[in-house]
Amino acid sequence: MASIHEHDRSAPASGASTRRSTPTPPELQSRSWASSRVAIAAVVIVPLIGFVAAVAFAWSRGGITLLDMVLFALFYLLTGFGITVGFHRLFTHQSFRAVPWLRATLGILGCMAVQGPVVNWVADHRKHHRFSDHEGDPHSPNLLDDHGLFGTLGGLWHAHVGWLFAAGRSEARTYAPDLLKDPVITFIDKYYGVWMLASFLLPGVLAFALTGQVAAAIGAFLFAGMARVFLLHHATWSVNSVCHTFGARAFETKDRSRNHPVVGLLGLGEGWHNNHHAFPASARHGLEKGQFDLSWEIIRLFQRLGWVHEVRLPQPERVAQARQA
Numbered sequence: 001m002a003s004i005h006e007h008d009r010s011a012p013a014s015g016a017s018t019r020r021s022t023p024t025p026p027e028l029q030s031r032s033w034a035s036s037r038v039a040i041a042a043v044v045i046v047p048l049i050g051f052v053a054a055v056a057f058a059w060s061r062g063g064i065t066l067l068d069m070v071l072f073a074l075f076y077l078l079t080g081f082g083i084t085v086g087f088h089r090l091f092t093h094q095s096f097r098a099v100p101w102l103r104a105t106l107g108i109l110g111c112m113a114v115q116g117p118v119v120n121w122v123a124d125h126r127k128h129h130r131f132s133d134h135e136g137d138p139h140s141p142n143l144l145d146d147h148g149l150f151g152t153l154g155g156l157w158h159a160h161v162g163w164l165f166a167a168g169r170s171e172a173r174t175y176a177p178d179l180l181k182d183p184v185i186t187f188i189d190k191y192y193g194v195w196m197l198a199s200f201l202l203p204g205v206l207a208f209a210l211t212g213q214v215a216a217a218i219g220a221f222l223f224a225g226m227a228r229v230f231l232l233h234h235a236t237w238s239v240n241s242v243c244h245t246f247g248a249r250a251f252e253t254k255d256r257s258r259n260h261p262v263v264g265l266l267g268l269g270e271g272w273h274n275n276h277h278a279f280p281a282s283a284r285h286g287l288e289k290g291q292f293d294l295s296w297e298i299i300r301l302f303q304r305l306g307w308v309h310e311v312r313l314p315q316p317e318r319v320a321q322a323r324q325a
């Protein structure tokens with residue numbers, strides 16, 4: 001099996017246990033879970049409504065403007081890299097180190113992707129790596145007993161969105177104790193609502209500042225705010241659903257992770273997911289020729305600029321050795 005989990009400095013120690021604390025009464029637990037379920041439903045459904053509204057708005061105007069497209073691309077890339085370079089490769093797997101201002105910026109940009117605060121995101125993803133397609137994995141599509149069509153569809157739904165509503169999410173004290181000790185990260189985490197609101201509103205504010213037109217502000221809010229969050233949500237969630245169901249396996253791993261080129265492109269390099277499970281500490285996911293990994297290109301650029309260091313990559317001979325014949 002090709003795995004460098006033993007070198008993954010972010011992985012919780014085997015058998016890691018939570019620090020003992022006073023348990024929350026069950027009625028409070030279920031109440032907070034129910035209220036957080038409503039918030040999660042809003043976060044999933046509101047961008048969907050915004051996406052539909054954006055399409056209707058474009059239809060009524062006879063198309064979308066260049067400014068809408070530019071702002072969409074800008075915010076998709078900025079918040080996308082917040083997730084892929086920041087939340088995933090830096091905070092979850094510590095595959096490189098970043099200068100303080102860049103680390104904080106990536107934390108805020110990741111929050112602006114509206115996929116949950118940084119500590120929760122990291123805890124869920126580290127738990128995913130720890131159990132990968134086995135009992136305990138928060139979002140595996142492969143744990144249902146039904147292996148027919150309905151079982152496959154049910155698994156895909158669970159891995160894509162359904163898992164967000166499951167009770168008993170990953171415990172931050174077990175899976176992200178390093179981040180809980182980091183004052184910058186806990187500050188960013190605490191003000192998650194501010195970053196989320198800024199993410200939706202900033203494109204419209206920028207468009208208004210540039211054009212002075214209310215219609216331009218509405219268009220930018222719908223496209224670069226709402227529709228962008230909606231599409232980035234589904235690109236990220238496809239890594240959990242599609243990349244554990246469809247695609248090729250280059251490396252033998254203990255899970256069912258796969259490489260999928262479409263998710264590779266839309267997910268800014270995260271679709272090379274079998275490579276990632278084989279070498280989780282690697283800053284580069286597109287390990288083979290032709291596997292374009294935009295997030296890796298950004299990390300490499302940051303490295304050249306002196307903004308990141310201690311970039312971790314697997315030894316080429318280990319990759320060659322691990323590759324399936």
Ligand SMILES: [Zn+2]
Pocket residue numbers: 128239240244257273277
């Ligand atoms: Zn995975």
Ligand SMILES: [Zn+2]
Pocket residue numbers: 088092093125129276280
């Ligand atoms: Zn990962």
